[in-house]
Amino acid sequence: MRQFIRGIAESNHYQATHLLQILRQIQSRYHYIPEAAIEELSGLLNISRTQIISVVEFYSFFHLTPKGQYELLISDSITDHMLGKENLLDYLVKKLGVAIGKVREDGLVSLDNTSCTGMCDQGPAGLINGYALTRLDHPTIDKITELVNQQIPLDEWPCELFQVDDNIYKSGLLLGQQIEQGAALKSAFKRGIKETLAEIDKSGLRGRGGAGFKTATKWQFCSDERESERYVVCNADEGEPGTFKDRVLLNSYADQVFEGMTVCAAIIGAKQGFLYLRGEYLHLYDKLQHILEQRRQSGLLGSNILDAGLDFDIEICLGAGAYICGEESALIESLEGKAGIPRNRPPYPVTQGYLGKPTVVNNVETFLAAAGIAVNGCEWFASIGTEKSKGTKILSISGDCARPGIYEYPFGSTIQAILNDCGAVDVLGVQVGGPSGTFITNQEFDRKLAFEDLATGGSFIVFNANRNILDMVHNFTHFFAHESCGFCTPCRVGTSLLQKQIDKIVEGHGSAGDVVALEELCQLVKNYSHCGLGQTAANPILTTLERYPDLYQSRLKEISYEPGFDLDGALETARRMANRDDAGAHLTQTVASVATLPPSLAVGE
């Protein structure tokens, strides 16, 4: 083991920033991070044991105790549940003879749940030793069981088990064309670097990761910093359940994404770039390395790119199963080899990012669009979309529709038009933007895809009339509690309390007072959490509570109450206890219609 650890430390140049990549290799070889490895690494990388342990404990793909030789993780995304995941998990437990969260006695296999793996268009999905498994069903589980029991090495397994399709159903500006390799850089150098930034500015391009910050402004801020060292980071963490478009962009348009990163490097003056690739997309790693190597050989990466005096290269860093690492400052911490805990902002990454140096972080799709604009000019992009949302948006569509997959739409398209295209019928509602986004009902399908109306990083999950929306709320609330990094109390404790409270209501043990308390708790988590995860963790509850108060009411337990109970007084007490005038506002009507009221309300629970 000592020799192995020394070998990987050496190939990572003994850099502490590479800790995550080193731990990934150790985990893959030993199926856990042995104490002896931690001890050895501590000396080699000059970091304390406790720091290494805290990193191991932070990421869900690292373990301090052994997992099975075959580590099987099944995606817990709501779309996998909709595709019958529960039944499959029961079948797996029976066939493999291992309980969920356990290692089989012979140490050969372990089984557990994992957060969304980015395969919602071809679920139920899972991971085996980090590699994506798609379209799981009983026959594939039989096959997997056989292969595991015969101890067949993973690289000899039938490739159809690992088949990941792009499923592109609608192309537009970005997906409809493949830019010739080097074309964006050549155009940028020909036009001039400053002029290219101006072109991107005029195009109106806004970040595609969700928040929609203007890309040219971000790049300008970064280049204005008085530092000689700057970095470009492509955020391919894509952990929001229901999002998988970056997976497709990196599978089929990676060259253009790297080209967009290189254009950015030329503009801001960066020499080093990183692609932060979520661990769940391990299957893309070799292919992406190959494309980078090709670009080096074609003079599009490395020193003196296209003889224009630009030195720039890109390194791929794999994540290790932490949704929070999609948040840009947490991502930078992770790139530095640490636990992905979001930093205080300001300072923003453009002034103090990777290693404290100015850093641009952009989404995969943003870099792809920037490359397209560099080639085709600003009008090509700006002539499409709405006044505040230029160009197109690539959506990952999943859930109850005939054709789950990738769709590119001009901003301003209506939700109804999108539903028609993907073959969704009898739709109850759509979750736009993943768990942190908004749930809209079938009364709102004339709303538009746009930053000024429905903004989304790309997740679009359809629910038909047979679905119970509370199942979705339950799943999303558990997701946030699981993914909270634990750094700040409102989110760490709040998401866990939200989970308990939702469980209680969904299981039919909640009172009207519980719902009032739930709403109040939502406001606390939303208003006092440190980062975007906590600030949006209550969205699934708040958006559905507003739209479906009856649904919550239908799950309240029935308790007979003494005649003459003062309903208004009880509600008033609940609000006073919650110290908010509007707490429970959406529920007044609901509670008023409950014939019997729980005594707990009277004591302001």
Ligand SMILES: Cc1cc2nc3c(=O)[nH]c(=O)nc-3n(C[C@H](O)[C@H](O)[C@H](O)COP(=O)(O)O)c2cc1C
């Ligand atoms: C919890 C959380 C997760 C996020 N995940 C992602 C992600 O997977 N991909 C992404 O591009 N942005 C993600 N973001 C947004 C990033 O912080 C950042 O705004 C984005 O990468 C900037 O790129 P853009 O300007 O191109 O959108 C996330 C934010 C939060 C709060």
Ligand code: SF4
């Ligand atoms: S809001 Fe949640 S995820 Fe964000 S820092 Fe606080 S605990 Fe971590």
